[in-house]
Amino acid sequence: MDLPQKSSARSVGKPRRTGSNPLRWALLTPALLVIGLTVIYPLLSSFVTSFRNWQLINSPSPGGFVGLDNYTRAFTDEGFLNSLKVSALYVLVSVSLSLILGLGIALLLSKPTRLNTFARALLIFPFAVAPVLKGFSWRFMLNPEYGVYAKMVGTVIPPLKGYLWLGHDFSALLTLAMSEVWGWAPLFALMFIGALGSIPSEITEAARVDGATGWHIFWRITLPLLAPVVYIVALLKIISALKMFDQVVIMTGGGPGNATQTLYYYIYQLAFRNLDMGYASAVSYLLVVVMGLFAFLYVRTLLRGRS
Amino acid sequence: MLNPILRKRLGQGAEILATLAVIFFVLFPLVWITLASLKNQVDVYSTRLFFQPTLDNFRIIFSDPILLGSKVWVSALVSFTTVAVTIPLAAAAAYVISRHQFRGRDTLFVAILVTQFVPAVVVAIPFFTLFRNIGLIDTPWALVIVYLSFTLPYAIWMLRGFFDALPVEVEEAAYIDGCNELQILRYVTVPLVMPGILVSAVFAFISAWNEFFFALILTRSNSLTLPVGIMTITGVRGPMWEQLAAGGMIVMIPILVMSLFIRRYFVQGITVGAFK
Structure with missing residues (x-):
């Protein structure tokens, strides 16, 4: 066994053991095997399947190779192109709503008064609620006949009384987004409050002395200093929004029409309703490419922040 | 023109109201599910806050079917x-x-x-x-x-x-x-x-x-x-x-x-x- 290297005053997080070491592989191998079995194997298997024709309804084993057919088919498939559009719109709506609300909540709760401290302690709860339950509760609360939120909105804005929130293209998408934003905006707020706390108060005070208004301070000082955090949380939310599925099943089933048929939901239908495994694999690989891009940016940013 | 003290008070009041709105936004769906779980099949379709609470729903969901x-x-x-x-x-x-x-x-x-x-x-x-x-x-x-x-x-x-x-x-x-x-x-x-x-x-x-x-x-x-x-x-x-x-x-x-x-x-x- 190799000797520990010479001790330094601050050695937190320093790898200490070098050279070959049987214990290292004994500890590492089980986790790598499981990741290999549960992530790498399906990833490779889907990739191969994406080049085959496989109607599971006809045969339990995959059919012949069809080259790039499944991929070229996607770009003439109305359903796929629609789901791409829906997902892009969904990402845009849910990310911007989460950011705006989260920023608002953070600025409001950043002063450490007693009420604010109490409010901050509550911010984690919505996020931890099961997505299925988020879907059911927002569907219940926005029911045009007996939903409590629908009634509140109808009282404040009378033309929206009895509005079918899940019955129109954009409002259905907005409702789906809100059921997620309810969890994300408070979480964003928590992250922003942490970042706001690291902005030295001298900076904003100096600006105030120089005659800057609150609005100016926000745009010129607070927001630029928050920008790195905004970037990271936006990436995280984009990745999550690309996987929007649970509430689509619970709240809209993809409707009205196919207005809320997200990419994830569309792949689910191809694979587990139509049992068209080859084509579903190809479309899911297109998702992997998009997701991989954002995941790469996310991991790179986080790891850069560590070192 | 409002005098500065009154303006500050109003500002503080608005902040507290906004904070209460945040608390409402965060907690209300949880509160509403909790209340709904304690309502009978008639009250659940009403938005009244006062009703006769019941634990029947919990009994029902744990029994057949x-x-x-x-x-x-x-x-x-x-x-x-x-x-x-x-x-x-x-x-x-x-x-x-x-x-x-x-x-x-x-x-x-x-x-x-x-x-x-x-x-x-x-x-x-x-x-x-x-x-x-x-x-x-x-x-x-x-x-x-x-x-x-x-x-x-x-x-x-x-x-x-x-x-x-x-x-x-x-x-x-x-x-x-x-x-x-x-x-x-x-x-x-x-x-x-x-x-x-x-x-x-x-x-x-x-x-x-x-x-x-x-x-x-x-x-x-x-x-x-x-x-x-x-x-x-x-x-x-x-x-x-x-x-x-x-x-x-x-x-x-x-x-x-x-x-x-x-x-x-x-x-x-x-x-x-x-x-x-």
Whole structure:
């Protein structure tokens, strides 16, 4: 066994053991095997399947190779192109709503008064609620006949009384987004409050002395200093929004029409309703490419922040 | 023109009102589900705040035909087993990545992080066909296997952070006292990193407990988990909201209690992708 290297005053997080070491592989191998079995194997298997024709309804084993057919088919498939559009719109709506609300909540709760401290302690709860339950509760609360939120909105804005929130293209998408934003905006707020706390108060005070208004301070000082955090949380939310599925099943089933048929939901239908495994694999690989891009940016940013 | 003192008061008043609005936004859906679970089938369609509370819904969902008890059992079995497999494997791997220096270590770590972002549909397609062929479909074990695909990478990531935060001097002192690496790991490092292990376990538990996509695909009737199970609480005219709300309470309460324990680590956990 190799000797520990010479001790330094601050050695937190320093790898200490070098050279070959049987214990290292004994500890590492089980986790790598499981990741290999549960992530790498399906990833490779889907990739191969994406080049085959496989109607599971006809045969339990995959059919012949069809080259790039499944991929070229996607770009003439109305359903796929629609789901791409829906997902892009969904990402845009849910990310911007989460950011705006989260920023608002953070600025409001950043002063450490007693009420604010109490409010901050509550911010984690919505996020931890099961997505299925988020879907059911927002569907219940926005029911045009007996939903409590629908009634509140109808009282404040009378033309929206009895509005079918899940019955129109954009409002259905907005409702789906809100059921997620309810969890994300408070979480964003928590992250922003942490970042706001690291902005030295001298900076904003100096600006105030120089005659800057609150609005100016926000745009010129607070927001630029928050920008790195905004970037990271936006990436995280984009990745999550690309996987929007649970509430689509619970709240809209993809409707009205196919207005809320997200990419994830569309792949689910191809694979587990139509049992068209080859084509579903190809479309899911297109998702992997998009997701991989954002995941790469996310991991790179986080790891850069560590070192 | 308002005088400055009055203006300041009004500003403070507006701030307090806005804070109360935030509290309302965050808590109200939880409060409303809780109230709905205590209402009868008439009151649930009214928005009155005062009604005669009843626990009937909880009795109904645990008896025939909904039998939520079996779903609670499956969910608990799947979640606990997932955690029990995830944590030892993740802790061992995270320890090595944190404490050992070897070629390819950083590449390996990044590769593990990236597997975190493989979408579940890609994992589901091969496993669905595989489990169908070998008869594992509609069993809790099928769920445990696929749940490891997202709990393990995240837990390695999170636990590495906890190991990195431990000063290595303590381990070196034990080494000088004549302990070998395995003894140090068992008697020094693991006890010191125990809070991190518990936090990671809670995150893994929550993500398994709340999981819906795999459970929807890989179960039929025998091993329905709670999130899929409550979907069956429907009548001819759609969801039976009062019973569904009661079922929702069963899904939600354990998770809300657990989130209290991981409050301080919540943001950190989400950042490393604890929940999908």
